[in-house]
Amino acid sequence: MGYLNPLLKLPAGRALLDLPAEQRAPLEAVMRELRDQANTEAEKSWLKRKGPMAAYWRAVSTYARHLAHALSAGAPCGRRSGGFACTLPKGTRCPDCSSVGIDAGDPS
Numbered sequence: 001m002g003y004l005n006p007l008l009k010l011p012a013g014r015a016l017l018d019l020p021a022e023q024r025a026p027l028e029a030v031m032r033e034l035r036d037q038a039n040t041e042a043e044k045s046w047l048k049r050k051g052p053m054a055a056y057w058r059a060v061s062t063y064a065r066h067l068a069h070a071l072s073a074g075a076p077c078g079r080r081s082g083g084f085a086c087t088l089p090k091g092t093r094c095p096d097c098s099s100v101g102i103d104a105g106d107p108s
Contacts, residue, residue, distance in 0.1 A: 005073075007066045016070045024071045031068035035061045 007013035016024070042057035 005066055005069050007070050008073075013070055016067075017073055019071075028068050028071035031064045031071060035064040035068065038064060 005013070008017070019027075038057045038061035042054045042061060045051075045054035045057055
């Protein structure tokens with residue numbers, strides 16, 4: 001994932017990371033399927049010149065993608081930088097942690 005997932009800024013979004021992997025995996029699969037189906041609907045709506053519905057389905061697709069990425073992420077890093085705990089998954093290079101030379105792979 002090449003961006004900071006905006007859902008992980010919300011407490012409920014971060015709570016997804018606390019779910020056990022065996023609960024996250026099927027939810028992630030459903031979200032990825034929803035993304036594909038919503039993209040198909042967006043294209044159909046666009047071809048019918050139904051712009052508002054195309055925009056709606058594209059938004060559904062985007063939200064589903066963000067949810068799938070959040071569900072596929074591991075436990076949060078937890079390192080503290082600038083007074084805030086990092087919410088990026090362990091093993092990623094946190095922008096704040098990286099800027100001060102802290103490896104985000106280990107929260108200790």
